[in-house]
Amino acid sequence: MKSKSILYLIAGFAMILTSCANSKPVQNVESPDGKIGVQFSMVEGQATYEVLFNGEKVINPSTLGFDFQNMPSIEKGWKIVDSQLSSSNSTWEMQWGEKRVVRDHYNELSLALEEQKAPNRKMNLVFKVYNDGLGFRYEFPEQEAMKEAIITDENTQFNLTGDHKVWWIPGDWDIYEHLYHTTSLTGIDALALRANDNLAQSYIPENAVNTPVTMKTAEGVYLSFHEANLTDYAGMTLKVNKEKLMLESELVGSDITGYKVKRAVPFNTPWRTIQISENAGGLIESDLIVNLNEPNKIGSVSYFKPMKYVGIWWDMHLGTKTWDYGASQDMNTATGLKPNGRHGATTEYAKELIDFASENNIGGILVEGWNTGWEHWIGFEDREGVFDFVTPYDDYDLKEVVRYGKEKGVELIMHHETSAAPRTYNQQMDTAYQLMNSLGIHSVKTGYVGKIIPKGEYHHGQWMVNNYRRAVETGAKYQVAVNAHEPIKATGLRRTYPNIISREGLRGQEFNAWASDGGNPPEHLSIVAFTRMLAGPIDYTPGIFNIKLTPYKPNNQVNTTLAQQLALYVVINSPIQMVPDLIENYKGNDAFQFIRDVAVTWETSKVLNGEIGDFVTIARKDRNSENWFVGSITDENARDMEFSLDFLTPGKKYKATLYLDGENAHWDKNPTEFKIVEMEVSSTSSLKYHLAEGGGAAISLIEL
Template sequence: MAFLEPLQNERKMNRKITLIPALLLSVLSFGQQNKIQELSSPEGKNKIVFQLENERPKYSVSHGATEVITPSEMGFVFKNNDSLNKNFKVTNVVRNTVDNTWEQVWGEKQKIRNNYNELVVDLQEKKGKKRKLQIQFRAYDDGVAFRYVFPKQGIKDSIFIMDELTTFDLKHDGKAWWIPAYHEQRYENLYEASPVSTLDTVHTPLTIESDSGLALSFHEANLTDFASTTLYPVSGTKLKTDLVPWSDGVKVRTVDSFTTPWRTIQIAEEPKDLITSYLILNLNEPNKIEDTSWIEPYKYIGIWWGMHIGKYTFWEGPNHGASTKNAKEHIDYAKQLGIDNLLIEGWNKGWTPEWYQNHMHMFDFTTSTDDFDLEEVTEYGAKNGVRIVGYHETGSNIDNYLKQVDSAFALYNKVGVRSVKIGHVGSMLNMKEWHHGQFGVNYFRYILKKAADYKLTVYFHEPIKDTGERRTYPNMMAREGGRGIEYNAWSEGNPPGHTAILPFTRFLAGPMDFTAGILDVENKQGYPGRRVHSTSSKQLALLVVVYSPVQMLADLPENYVGKPEFKFLKDVPVNWQDTQVLNGSIGEFVTIVRKDIDSDDWYLGSLTNEEARDLEIELDFLDAGATYEAQIYADAEGTGYKTNSTEVEISTKEVTSEDKLTLKLGESGGTAIRFKKL
């Protein structure tokens, strides 16, 4: 596992950088150090309380007068049942305030304010090994976070973390929206809603509509060289951290020291306000790529949907999707449609009809299939103003991929490919380790950094979850990490409410390559009885609701030709100056507006579950005193996901910031609007 070493070295450097500012801050007197420590957010919305209770560290969280987390456990268990959670004294307390604004290379919001108050508590065991442990707390107005730092202290042996004892003792029960943590489909499951007290072991983000009236989201930030966290109910409403293990049961392997990811709780008065919380991004390291000129958001088409509906195959044969002939035809479509990127999957040797099954598949990442010429296709694309998006399917055979990754990335550099999709189909990496254990965390970070060395942007499928690393490495464009639209092609499909759940759950982690934009929702050319459970207008709306700097217009390209509604798909940007959420209810509906970073135009996406509904919205997000042309793409009268689902009504209307609009959404329908400033 040589790929782990540079990541461990980087972690050690980051830890030193983190601790240096503490030396510059005022230190409290010893008498104060042993008192209860309180930390409030800048506007006093959220408060953290830390204390030693019987020499054990505990924390609690409140929002205004509402208790959120009652005193909860902290600490670790190492190998041989060696606990680090008791017999502590406080040796130092440091406070700090930070208020700055930073700019994303790309994103759903260009400028992000990072404003928090910080409390750093140094602990040491009073007897025995007298080990040290530092706990860092940060209080934001949109949530709270904390992490552990186990500093270098002369330990020569390897450190094996067997358990993290962190709990979240919720004061109130509530409705939790969750997917199971230890399932062979990883994150690709439909969300269930149930009381916190009845949960399975679940992935994060875990979103809870608390009985207190608050909306909560539990996640983690800056997941580096550590196991990802899952949560399970110990008893009642007490949730405990469950680190994803290695195959031998060890949770985390390290040497000398370690720094955990931030454990995060986003707190909002309404669920819709969770969507515009940037706490996760703020807790990550600043951008480490000095020259970002090669990092560009984009839209793309592909042969992907054709493979999923059975028109093409991934493997060689009479219907092979990635043939030179078919690739050139798709380049012609891309040029005709005005979309300048094309994804080609299955162009390399190693694909078989069993490629998706658990097996150590031996893909060759530099040798084209017999019916495909990579250089000829990329040259043809360049002549027609269309870039090819590369694809590597590892089949979760990580050993095989790591042996070839340099030569594979070098080949893409040679032929002008600037972005690559990397898949990891398989229940386990190397048929042995969880995608979201420490092995997987380090592997994905290694590939991300390797891609940056070759100036390649990437988006992962079957990935580790997003914890905000796109701030540090903005060549990390997007990832799957959720149940996408392809399930509609060959399974019972995603129910209408699925896309009304994702903005409040999966999308809180970061951009998703959801692959929307299917106009032929009836799937006339696909498998009998399979269809997309939405209207075509809802598919347009998803290009606004689903944030990603790389957006696939996933339908067969011929289904876009001559369709007036395609204009919205072509117009809608993938990089934004601002984002606002106008309304929303988890699993029911949501309306999001975003402002184009390159113009004064705003775009709106609104969608609903299986219930038709009318939503009245105010247009006060528009510039005061200005007039806009609202280009409206809506469900036609009588349209729903079961009837007339492809009918889109297009209209225009002049509006100002003082106006209101009523959006009429059909069953599993939607509305998409471009507000063009006149």
């Protein structure tokens, strides 16, 4: 399957460069299809680039540079000493994910720069240009003039060509759990969101946005800005300059060190990425972010099986059960706690969930609140040493739950809530992961709720980026896959470490159960699909059937129809998908058949239609059969959908089962009304259906 060709002299470029052609002031590189062009130049000795799409500028001349604590800034006074063009065209295979085979096809411009005056520091810039966008990064080679870089600011500019329409969340240094806003660039006001009561750990120091941030130009070009391969570096937010219509990198800092990044030379920065498309769906289909990461370093992760899973997570958000075991009283037990009677992580309840999963083609169970420490996990200033990641509460027999699950064909997913005290987690990490390995537990959901300890570090700074990576590398050592909550952003590292399976990193389903602002509005996920999902898989927890949360949360609800909850299993990409509602809400409901049937890892995926914040329809082919699944969702507006099934295999017949909004369905007034329509279809067929306000459609196409 793998074929690779590297052409060091490329015909058709604006120039032919060799390692000796080092004096030309302007350098160009294009995408393989010629639609995207990057022009690089030195303007008064400062590195400057611009980007064209279909012959028109989409990024005006933008400068590149750094400020340091231990040396002069990199800005003016540099020159090109060497440049090379090359091309690569290869394929690689995802072990799980939205497609099996990924094409990695790009043209590359590599530039060696040198300071014109002593000490003559050296820096390389590398641009990789694909048909779906581009990435560029800084490389600091080994040199006498620079042994260590202490970066106080990275000054990467994205100089826009207009006051574009933007879908954004604020440049928060701790969380991504904000609603998306739709404004012009000049309408962005991140600082107005600093006082959100639901986000106590939030820290937004200035008017910046988190990435991915997606835009649409007046000419109808779609852009999304992000980063790839975030390794031993601070996460990047993008500062908004309204006067100049410009974004500029603003790295997440540390109040302890006073700098953003400290690295020994040599090192490379993450890739700064721009996805570019003529239509919104092209952003979702882009492979740019994963392609800009290194190949697999850890080998097969066949120990991880993509799956649907049940759990007790929703019980806690509804208030029917608790994470904690009880109150601090001397009961002469190992924990010294008196049971509160509502603890969710019991052996008995776990077995009930395992039975349900086994009967309904659900491969896993997640048990939260199983380990000691939950009585002091949140609301306490000093949370160091609170959690024990190997000791269960008295009412939870870990080994028995694992044994019973294996008997029923259901795997246990471990849960590690760190309470944002990563030093405690680091001390126990090897022991905890070794325990998982010894019990045959091959995936873990990690959590980092709260302000980071030590105070002054932030979730998205360099120190925490390295802590998140430590969990992934330890997981690889013990054959454990990691699903991180309260995470650092996804940047395509699942290619290099395929035991990175999913993560949160957005305003999730739980906000519908407890947020005082009305929860996630109907448009939320039709924005998420074109923003957060561009970074990588999402553990969103779709599938709530009790939309009004009756009788548990009379002031809250899920702001979609039931049919949309089904559609999200296809629209939202993840190799693990929770089946979160209380199991009694699924029993006897015909709509649950779609959840039984739907796959979670795919041979290929196609975006059939979509507009950001309005609607999207995605079709995905099961990796293990000829079956396809389709999901459509809409915002608060009703829509009629029609598309061809020409993606089906010609000559084959399929049974189409459509789970649709009912005639009177509405996300608020009548969210649970649905209907099921069955028909025989082929690649020459087309489908038409109606989406209610806040509605959706879930379609299974099963080969006959």
